[in-house]
Amino acid sequence: xxNNKSIKTILLLWFGSLAGVGFGFLVQVILAxxxxxxxxxxxxxxxxxAAIFIPLAGFGISQYWLKEFGKDGYLAIGQVSPSxxxxxxxxxxxxxxIAIWGLFGPHEDPLKYTILIMSFYVAGPVLLELxxxxxxxxEKYTKMALLQIAPxxxxxxxxxxxxxxxxxYLTIINIAFVYVLVSIFLVVFGIIMMLKFAxxxxxxxxxxxxxxxxxxxxxxxxxxxxxxxxxxxxxxFQFIYFQSDIILLNYMVGSEVAGIxxxxxxxxxxxxxxxxxxxxxxxxxxxxxxNHDHDLFYKFFKRGNVVMLVLxxxxxxxxxxxxxxxxxxxxxxEYGHSIELLYILSxxxxxxxxxxSPGAALSTKNHMRTKVKIMAMVAIFNIILNIVxxxxxxxxxxxxxxxxxxxxxxxxYYFISMKKVF
Numbered sequence: 210x211x212n213n214k215s216i217k218t219i220l221l222l223w224f225g226s227l228a229g230v231g232f233g234f235l236v237q238v239i240l241a242x243x244x245x246x247x248x249x250x251x252x253x254x255x256x257x258x259a260a261i262f263i264p265l266a267g268f269g270i271s272q273y274w275l276k277e278f279g280k281d282g283y284l285a286i287g288q289v290s291p292s293x294x295x296x297x298x299x300x301x302x303x304x305x306x307i308a309i310w311g312l313f314g315p316h317e318d319p320l321k322y323t324i325l326i327m328s329f330y331v332a333g334p335v336l337l338e339l340x341x342x343x344x345x346x347x348e349k350y351t352k353m354a355l356l357q358i359a360p361x362x363x364x365x366x367x368x369x370x371x372x373x374x375x376x377x378y379l380t381i382i383n384i385a386f387v388y389v390l391v392s393i394f395l396v397v398f399g400i401i402m403m404l405k406f407a408x409x410x411x412x413x414x415x416x417x418x419x420x421x422x423x424x425x426x427x428x429x430x431x432x433x434x435x436x437x438x439x440x441x442x443x444x445x446f447q448f449i450y451f452q453s454d455i456i457l458l459n460y461m462v463g464s465e466v467a468g469i470x471x472x473x474x475x476x477x478x479x480x481x482x483x484x485x486x487x488x489x490x491x492x493x494x495x496x497x498x499x500n501h502d503h504d505l506f507y508k509f510f511k512r513g514n515v516v517m518l519v520l521x522x523x524x525x526x527x528x529x530x531x532x533x534x535x536x537x538x539x540x541x542x543e544y545g546h547s548i549e550l551l552y553i554l555s556x557x558x559x560x561x562x563x564x565x566s567p568g569a570a571l572s573t574k575n576h577m578r579t580k581v582k583i584m585a586m587v588a589i590f591n592i593i594l595n596i597v598x599x600x601x602x603x604x605x606x607x608x609x610x611x612x613x614x615x616x617x618x619x620x621x622y623y624f625i626s627m628k629k630v631f
Contacts (some may be wrong), residue, residue: 225350225354228362229361230361233365239466241468241472246466249472250467251464253467254320254460258324259324259328262307264447267441268361269439269444270296274289275342275492278346278493293407295430295602296339300332310324311323311327316405326386330388333394336398341353343403347413360394364387364391379464383480405474444589445580449572450615454470469604474550474554476539479530484521491569495509510570514563517566525555529552536548550608557611557615567623574630579629580622583622590617
């Protein structure tokens, strides 16, 4: 791909991610304004409980596909059908487990019924990720950008319509139904695309065409599980050290504190979105280079480290300059404490950006198991920090735990990738 085309593609994906995150952020701002810190805390807890199980429902299949197609090209088509069967089984089980926890866990009614409804949200993001991976493999970046925007835009339009037509209906329960409705649409479109994918309807870029796709060998589900479980656990561990604070704050301190922390957290996620673009655009290429052009792989790795670190430093400075003005305007005076939390969280933006480069390197070949071990260690470290710090320092303790976890992760990613990958 030429440099000019690469730049245009990156800008397109950047715009798609920014627009998607932007509409998602606007939804969260509306919720923060109309639900208040306590209501936002209830919804964010239910949302986070559903989100933590999404990687298990998808079982890391999307990232596993990137690895396998990067290695085998069209010959990996035989893994699509059994992968989809595994996802159906997992998603059904996960939805059932979340619903049971919602019904019988130690919750009051608002949280109880919100968790129950949000359990059905799980399937949508799983299918969304699978569709995005297929478009990545085909390098159809315009469609991928639109796919990134669509669910966030749809949710924003539905919630805005409720707000303008009958704001009294903008309740936690109705918001949960909006999320589930959008998820249902994603499932329908995702099933259609994945069934065609399983039949071999795909145009892989960077691989020689394979005329007889039907001869690609179908593999057993246990083979898929053996290859994909590290990616599944990686998603769970990532959630734990990145977002479990919200759940712990709600159960240990209260929904209002969780809501104030969540307001700071969603700003942090908005600013960190370029690191996500890095992964989405370059990961298929990184898998190809790791298998077929190691010199180019290492050259890209070194440049990626520097570029992402600089972008992270720039993002941190911007947040520190704008936070005192942006938070009150966006969320209201009730969320004043979110400014302090955002200052703390944004201190780790440079390492969050930086970690995306060695983290991607550790996703290649057989290094994923090493990466999962690092993520598991950091997840345990994060939980211990939260349990120790939250009772004494509340949301500030949760923010500090997140920052220390991000720094630890980046350091281990870098030194282990230098030792194991290069």
